Every structure is written in structure tokens, then in C-alpha cells.
Amino acid sequence: MSVIEVLICVAVVAAVTLIYWKLMTRRSKAWPKVSDYLDAEFTAESSLLPESLYRVEVSDTEIRHLHPDGGQEILAWDDLQSVVILTTDQGPMLPDLYWVLSSGQSNCMIAQGATGEKAMIERLQSLPGFDNETMIDAMSSITTQRFALWHR
Template sequence: MFGWFKKKPARLQPESKWVVDGTGDQIAVSDDDGHRRSIAKRDLYGVAIETNDSGPWGADLWWLLYSADKKLACAFPQGAAGETAMIEFLFALPGFDHAEMTLAMRSTDNATFMLWQKAPDSTA
């Protein structure tokens, strides 16, 4: 009885099919197809946010993590599983630019916002 009243299971958003894990010494990202990319935390050189005009239907905010050779090491969309813990780690980086992050979060344009770069003599 009242079978019509059953709550439908929540559908996963495409972004939540991505998984980011920053436990231990590595940052690892698995995309929605299961492909995995990683970087050692000690090798993290830069953090940026890239925004685009595909929202609200597309993934319009991406976290970009760069290696020392200034190449993209891994990226994940806002809403990825594990994002909250990863962002807490990124916020704790010395010199992380919270004001620039706020600008990025408000952006609906195609733009890139540099939030952090490792200082030349830093071990962070």
C-alpha cells in the first residue's frame, strides 16, 4: 500500500563520480571513467581554479593541481567525492589566496584563477 509514495533514490551528479583523495603523501584523482592521476604532495607546485560558462548544467568549476614542471598533474570538478577534505588541505597551504578563490567561485566566465604557488625555497 502507498507504493507510489516511496522516495526515489537520489541520482548522482556527474561531478560526484569523480573521486579525489589526499590522504597520505599523495593526491590522487579518479575520473568518472576510472582513470587515475596523482601527484606527491611534496611535488605540488601550484593550485588554480578554472571556471567556464557551462553551468548550471555542466561542470563549471575545476580545481587544477600543477607539478614543479608547471604541467597539469591532476584536476577535479567542484562536487567531486572527497572534495571537502582536499579543499581543507589546499586552504592550509602557506600563502593560499582566499580572496582570489572567492572571485573564482563567483565567476561565470571562462577564466583561470591562480590560488597558490610553492615558494622557491618552500617544502610545503
């Protein structure tokens, strides 16, 4: 391989890396730019961005989904009616797995990779009749599907 060919390869890799970074930091208007939240108070336990900038807090009475812009969704465990995973075929450039926790009046939609997701999953798995096998199937899905894990 000549020096010119090596330089061309390096330039292509640099261009692809730059394009990838631009896409990851400006996914869509629904997802904030990473640079907007670099100083956020959120401590990411996941390397997924911007998913890890969102936080899930679990208590004995409720689940809170906190957005880096200050917004939040709160769902009382007593109001929980169903747990579903929605998967898409858009990964890895966009989130491709969402937890949908539903009450009679509202839904709380949490992307896989949110900080605090592990505690949420542990709490969901304690629900009587929670379907762990279907959760595993959902985690390995690469197509757009809906997986019902639990309902009251």
C-alpha cells in the first residue's frame, strides 16, 4: 500500500468518524444534543448518549423518569396497568428499545440505557407474572416489534 493510499484511508476514516459524531450529537429534535448537557448533574451508568442523560428513579411508591431539560414523568406503582417493550430497526444510530409503562391515563416511555434502568428492571421483574422470557426475546430483537411483559 502506497503512502497516498494510506493517507486516503486515514482521511476516509476521519470523515466517517466526524459524520458519525455529528449524527450522534444531533439525532433529532426529540433528543437533545449531547453538547447541551455535558454539564448536567446526571451521572451516566451507561455510555449510550443521549439515553444515559435521562434518569430513572425507583421508590416503593412510584417511578420517576427525569429528563435532562427538567421535565419528568411520574407513575405510581399502584396505577401501573401494563409493561411493554417496543423495539425498532433503527439502532444503533437511534435508540432501538423502549420500555413503555402504562397506567389507565398515561404512558411513561423510557429508552434503554437511561441512568437507573437497572433498578427499574429489577423492580419490574418483581411484579407477579412478569414475563422474563419475553423480555429476553425483546432484548435480542433487531426488528420493529411490541413485546408485552406484564399486565394487571
